[in-house]
Amino acid sequence: MASRSEARPPSVTPCESCPLRQLSSFRPFEAEELAFVKSLKSGELVAEAGTTILLDGSNSPHLFTVLSGWAVRYKLLAEGRRQVLNFSMPGDLLGLQASLFKEMQHSVDALTDVRLCVFPRQRIWELFKNYPGLAFDMTWLASREESILAEHLASVGQRSAYGRIAYMILHLFDRARRSGLARGNKLTLPVTQQDLADAMGLSIVHTNKTLKRLRATGWITWTRQDLTVRDESRLRDLAEYESVDKAPRPFI
């Protein structure tokens, strides 16, 4: 609130030096694409941990890209039940549904402080009209989300609690690695057991007990927010896991 003597960090990251562009899992931009995206970007938004970024049923005028931090996408049902659809991390797109349909079909909350790149959704049509490469990326991203949801559905519908947890840990680890968030076999996961339980259609009690059993094998460690995968291959066997991403990922 009050002015401080020290300089504030620059509030907006210029697209040219966007940290996401460094990641190997993103395709390189054409010069014209970069210029367009730069012109499209209307600002940055920092959502504090615990706040809602997008609300189910709302008609947000913005489309976001996550620059840093973690978020959670979820649906609320009657009696306070919640289904977590997926966790969002740097490079993920938020709010596409509001741009394509009249309104959001789920909500998004910030798990940590989240820095978001903001685009006005009115100009989406310009993107489709003049930048087919970016339009293609958009379809790619939507289709990848579909793939991930299909995997989660198979998990919740067919795997035991034990397999589901193993699967979700591997899934999060894989995605975090691609987003540059993992350090070796270690990862800071700002996800509570309640979040996990809601993602996998389990009660928090059963999640806790299953997690305890999994930790007892020694294949993982998870204290506070620090997750370590100590025996990835056995965890993969347990979860019948195959990684989803198979091609380089687009930027927007």
Add this chain to the structure above:
Amino acid sequence: MASRSEARPPSVTPCESCPLRQLSSFRPFEAEELAFVKSLKSGELVAEAGTTILLDGSNSPHLFTVLSGWAVRYKLLAEGRRQVLNFSMPGDLLGLQASLFKEMQHSVDALTDVRLCVFPRQRIWELFKNYPGLAFDMTWLASREESILAEHLASVGQRSAYGRIAYMILHLFDRARRSGLARGNKLTLPVTQQDLADAMGLSIVHTNKTLKRLRATGWITWTRQDLTVRDESRLRDLAEYESVDKAPRPFI
């Protein structure tokens, strides 16, 4: 096999008279779009009931639109477990994932004889480059599939068996109605109890017993393949159901 005296029906439907275009839930085509789609269409394929249209892990050179019939999209897991992701009906796109990623992430089987419109996936890029309206439709379709999977995930993760079945019946009915397959509150559903069970993450035994209980209320009738919804509003209450489609649907 042998030639018959009566004339065979024309093997390919010209795009101008495509029955899908009549449906109110599809947006109208621009003239150039229609011409392009016509040139893109490389033929028609009829898949017999019970056959596999697209195989998980395969790299199909074709993209399909369902012209008539029902199909089922599913993933196979270990020990013969199967998760049904969704049921496909006229107007649905099949094989987008093989076009965007290296390979399919799930399989698709024909439930009835299915007539498919065939497009070569190599020319997808032309579509993005020259027909932004169609590219937009493609994104729209991918995003709608994502929405549907999110709903199913919420269903399997959070609803009781009773609610899940009610939800799925309403979901199928809504979609069938939009595809012109329902007659009033009646619908021919080529879906076995095993298909239903695999879609909702339930055993076939429990599905059967729950279905029996639901039929006993008199709200639905389901004999052979004929489903009738007799009290839609109570069914909706039971399922906490809200329809997903909220905007007119694109063509391709």
Add this chain to the structure above:
DNA sequence: CGTTACCTTGAATCTCCTCAATACACGTGG
């Protein structure tokens, strides 16, 4: 008329849920 696929029902079992209580970590204010 026998085969096959699908549907139905009962019984025993087990996974997972709810209820309930306690423990632990962290931040806040006295």
Add this chain to the structure above:
DNA sequence: CCACGTGTATTGAGGAGATTCAAGGTAACG
């Protein structure tokens, strides 16, 4: 610095919902 409140994690006990196993029953098809 300690007491207290809040959110999260942990553990036990009992019960409900869903699973598996097993056995018929029914309709369609060649």
